Amino acid sequence: MGVKLMGVRTIAAGTAAVLLLMTGAGAAGAASPSPSAGTGGSGPAEAGTSFRTAGEIEAAGRGSADASTGDYLYWSFAADAGQQPTVRATVRVPETAAGRSSSAWQLDVYDGLRRRQACRYGVTTRAATAGEREVELVCALRTVRAWTEPWAVDPLPGTYYVRLTAVGLAKADQGLPVHAEVAVAAEDVGGAAAVDGSLAEPLVPGIAAAKSGDEADSKAGRTVAKLFSGEPEDGWSSGWWTDRWLWTAAGGLLAALAGVWGYRLTRGTGRPSHLPPGT
Amino acid sequence: MITKIRPAAWLWVLLAALTMGLQPGPALAGEPGGDAAPKVELVLDVSGSMRARDIDGGSRMAAAKQAFNEVLDATPEEVELGIRTLGAQYRGNDRQEGCKDTQQLYPVGPLDRTEAKTAVATLAPTGWTPIGPALLKAADDLQGGEGSRRIVLISDGEDTCAPLDPCVVAREIAAKDIHITIDTLGLVPDAKTQAQLSCIASATGGTYTAVRHKKDLSRRVNQLVDRAAEPEVTPVAVEGAAECAKAPELASGLYTDREEAGTHRWYRVALKPGQELRASVSVAADRAVARDYGVLLRATTLYGREIVRGQEAGDGRTDVISTGLRYPRPEAGSDDEADNAAETVCLRVSNSFAPAPGVKTAPGFPVELTVDVVDGPDEASDVAAFGLGRGWWLLAVLVLAGFLGGLLWGWISRWRVTVWRTN
Known part of the structure; x- marks a missing residue:
């Protein structure tokens, strides 16, 4: 029995060691040590006016705009596999000569291929009701998956664009100074959303041209404008680490223990007492 | 971000150079400096109506001048800035003459702040509002170079030079020259001016702002000039x-x-x-x-x-x-x-x-x-990552299977021992 117990212990210790090794390697694999790029400076990202000029919001960062009603305000941010990004926009309603503006504001989110993304919940179009100073808009995106079939519009790791604008703008409301803020938060879903397959490159616009240009430019010491240069906080995930490894390994371990227990049940509890020693 | 190029990287550079020679090169431009310097032309309406004193108690012209001075001070080094006026010269009543009245006050190029300011100071509200012709000339002023180009139009009234619709003109400018954006600012605009200026802006992907206060004017023009300075992919x-x-x-x-x-x-x-x-x-x-x-x-x-x-x-x-x-x-x-x-x-x-x-x-x-x-991507062979499992159901199934396997193994070995003993 002592030998048996020893065996169980060794298995348990061995599995634990393997698990530890895997988690360690996984963390190292998931977090490449590149600092997040983005706008570089601190403070909220200034809005752009088109997909091309969108202001880059850093990971879990903020964007702001001092603009005119009627402007189309664009920001971009990076979202990685397994995240559920939520975009919140606050618009300080401008004052018109005839009181507060009654225009409705709209928040749209597009992916790196400029495909409009659905929101799971959140009000994306709203006008300020009487007495309200601010309009708040929310879009909670679907979970970003590492891979989908090419015919699907599911969110993929890469760039996301936020567009904020006034819709149904009354003529008298046009061109008024307005202040807007955007915040992006991403919740990690974890292994539940870990799908098989992965993209070779994140869905970042202009990534092919930027890559082929990069080597030549770093040699010449030039900086070339990019459509998007942001990255998630820990860099793009390599795609192979998921907590499913832990679950599956723990399952295997428990199965082994259960097997040993089952085996022992059939053997009774130790040596039968009526047998003389040495038989 | 400056990275040191390792020897292996040189191979890549060579490879990239070779492939780029064979294929049509990547269509990205926009490096600052040289040909790619961003160009901005401020187009200011100096028509008679600019005399009206309705911006923070001062005249529209005074507000514009003050804003220009502030903008000239804050213009980033790399931006080539020019100033064009419309309606600054001709005082008469002949529409034909009045509608040709647009001149370049300060040429587009590296900025000499003092000179530009002196030029702005001489302006006095005078004539007609030929927006269309002024935009056409401004587009010509910005010709050449690879950088982004922006026209900032500041006006207080409707174009007085029909049938040339400035909105159509703007659309044609944008169609002819792909890099030009026209932003418009209306000084205390009426509904018609507003419609026209916002039409010009949307025709080129620009923005329209209604200005009622002095500080709004300088802040907005500054913002637009800064926007032009930001490197963008053309x-x-x-x-x-x-x-x-x-x-x-x-x-x-x-x-x-x-x-x-x-x-x-x-x-x-x-x-x-x-x-x-x-x-x-x-x-x-x-x-x-x-x-x-x-x-x-x-x-x-x-x-x-x-x-x-x-x-x-x-x-x-x-x-x-x-x-x-x-x-x-x-x-x-x-x-x-x-x-x-x-x-x-x-x-x-x-x-x-x-x-x-x-x-x-x-x-x-x-x-x-x-x-x-x-x-290309790595195709998925399973719904879950690597076909791995997750969750309590998985654990329960594995534990049950392990337990049953253990039981079975135990019984088989017992049966074998019994068979061996009896023999």
């Missing part, structure tokens, strides 16, 4: 064909084209096995359009079979309608040359914008096309 003009066979072949990059309502534009992309094509398209509504609209991007084979499509529809106020698609081509099954040859993928862009009644259809709607050819 698209390459391309002309799509009416059928795939004659379509231009595109490499990875950013392109721009024009598409009239009801027409199709075709482009071609060569795709090797194991590569993925990513294409997205934005069609801009640069004029008044009917309420509902849509866009369709199709990827087909040379023989017309549809591979994948991206589509989007919308309604209401918008600047662009966009969609995209991706098409990963599977790895070749063999080393055959025929299997590994590049496939021609035809991209077709169509839109269902309908210009509002009375709005010209030419030039077509601006189309922005992004093409990226990257390595």
Whole structure:
């Protein structure tokens, strides 16, 4: 029995060691040590006016705009596999000569291929009701998956664009100074959303041209404008680490223990007492 | 970000240089300095109505002058700034003469702040409001170079030089020169001025601002000049064909084209096995359009079979309608040359914008096309990552299976011992 117990212990210790090794390697694999790029400076990202000029919001960062009603305000941010990004926009309603503006504001989110993304919940179009100073808009995106079939519009790791604008703008409301803020938060879903397959490159616009240009430019010491240069906080995930490894390994371990227990049940509890020693 | 180039990287540089020599190069420009310096021209209305004293108690002209002084102080070094006036010279009543009255006050080029300020100080509100001709001249002033170009129009009144509609002029400028954006600012605008200025702005993807206070004016102009200074990727003009066979072949990059309502534009992309094509398209509504609209991007084979499509529809106020698609081509099954040859993928862009009644259809709607050819993705062989499991059900099943396996093993070995003993 002592030998048996020893065996169980060794298995348990061995599995634990393997698990530890895997988690360690996984963390190292998931977090490449590149600092997040983005706008570089601190403070909220200034809005752009088109997909091309969108202001880059850093990971879990903020964007702001001092603009005119009627402007189309664009920001971009990076979202990685397994995240559920939520975009919140606050618009300080401008004052018109005839009181507060009654225009409705709209928040749209597009992916790196400029495909409009659905929101799971959140009000994306709203006008300020009487007495309200601010309009708040929310879009909670679907979970970003590492891979989908090419015919699907599911969110993929890469760039996301936020567009904020006034819709149904009354003529008298046009061109008024307005202040807007955007915040992006991403919740990690974890292994539940870990799908098989992965993209070779994140869905970042202009990534092919930027890559082929990069080597030549770093040699010449030039900086070339990019459509998007942001990255998630820990860099793009390599795609192979998921907590499913832990679950599956723990399952295997428990199965082994259960097997040993089952085996022992059939053997009774130790040596039968009526047998003389040495038989 | 400056990275040290390792010896291996030199090989890549060489390789990249070689491949770039063979293929049409990546269509990205926009490095600052040299040809790519951003250019801005401020176009100021100096018509008689600028005398009105209704901006924070001062005259509109005084507000504009003060704003200009502040902007000239804050202009970033790399920006080449010019100033053009309209209605500054001719005092008479002859419309023909009045409508030619636009002159360059300070040429577009490296900025001498003192000189520019002195020039601005001499201005006095005088004549007509020839916005259309002034915009045309301003576009000429900005000719040349690869950088972004911006016209900032500051006006307090409607164009007085019909039939030349400044809105149509703006659209033509944008169609002729792909990099120009016109931003407009209206000083205490009435409804008609407002409509006209916002029409000019939306025709070129610019912005419109109504100014009622002095500080708003300088802040906004400053912001626009700063925006011009920010490096941006400038698209390459391309002309799509009416059928795939004659379509231009595109490499990875950013392109721009024009598409009239009801027409199709075709482009071609060569795709090797194991590569993925990513294409997205934005069609801009640069004029008044009917309420509902849509866009369709199709990827087909040379023989017309549809591979994948991206589509989007919308309604209401918008600047662009966009969609995209991706098409990963599977790895070749063999080393055959025929299997590994590049496939021609035809991209077709169509839109269902309908210009509002009375709005010209030419030039077509601006189309922005992004093409990226990257390595193909790893195909999924299972729903879950690597086919691994997760959750309490998995654990329960494994534990149960392990337990049953242990029991079975125990019984078998007991039975074997019994059999051995009896023998």
